[in-house]
Amino acid sequence: MKKLMLIGRVAAGKTTLTQALRGEQIHYCKTQYINYSNTIIDTPGEYTEVNKLGAALAIYAYEADIVGIVISADEPFCVFPPNITCMVNREVIGIVSGIDKPSANVEQATRWLKLCGCTKIFYISSYTGEGLSDIIEYLREDGDAPDALPV
Numbered sequence: 001m002k003k004l005m006l007i008g009r010v011a012a013g014k015t016t017l018t019q020a021l022r023g024e025q026i027h028y029c030k031t032q033y034i035n036y037s038n039t040i041i042d043t044p045g046e047y048t049e050v051n052k053l054g055a056a057l058a059i060y061a062y063e064a065d066i067v068g069i070v071i072s073a074d075e076p077f078c079v080f081p082p083n084i085t086c087m088v089n090r091e092v093i094g095i096v097s098g099i100d101k102p103s104a105n106v107e108q109a110t111r112w113l114k115l116c117g118c119t120k121i122f123y124i125s126s127y128t129g130e131g132l133s134d135i136i137e138y139l140r141e142d143g144d145a146p147d148a149l150p151v
């Protein structure tokens with residue numbers, strides 16, 4: 001599997017997505033530090049929100065094959081500046097999370113991710129499971145088991 005690093009504001013849904021992709025039971029767990037595993041690097045939202053910590057994300061991206069910008073479908077504003085994808089020398093994908101939420105505005109989140117510079121965008125709900133297989137398929141490499149989950 002390609003290694004995916006997730007970035008996004010606090011409560012964007014990064015950890016919940018990590019749990020869902022791994023097939024774990026979903027439970028709230030505030031991310032306090034960068035969690036590193038073989039296939040997913042989960043980062044605290046503060047690294048995205050606090051300007052000076054953003055540089056650490058750019059450096060940490062070297063550890064990943066793909067960086068995923070996670071924006072929840074009900075976020076009231078975008079914390080990312082335009083064309084942010086050029087700050088890392090890895091492929092950057094967009095992930096709209098929480099598409100099951102009643103207040104979801106998927107079109108708005110999509111516009112923000114495109115403004116960030118994302119050309120490939122996934123739409124997921126960690127609760128219903130919608131869209132998760134698309135991400136798993138995208139991370140899969142030759143030789144990976146057909147049902148492999150990033151653990």
Ligand SMILES: Nc1nc2c(ncn2[C@@H]2O[C@H](COP(=O)(O)OP(=O)(O)OP(=O)(O)O)[C@@H](O)[C@H]2O)c(=O)[nH]1
Nearest residue numbers: 010011012013014015016031044045098125126127
């Ligand atoms: N309805 C719905 N709620 C979600 C979804 N994903 C996450 N949530 C909820 O959003 C809240 C925040 O989710 P987290 O995954 O902890 O967010 P995070 O981006 O890891 O946040 P930090 O660790 O603080 O950076 C939790 O209460 C989740 O249950 C989703 O797909 N659908």
Ligand SMILES: [Mg+2]
Nearest residue numbers: 014015030031
């Ligand atoms: Mg988290």
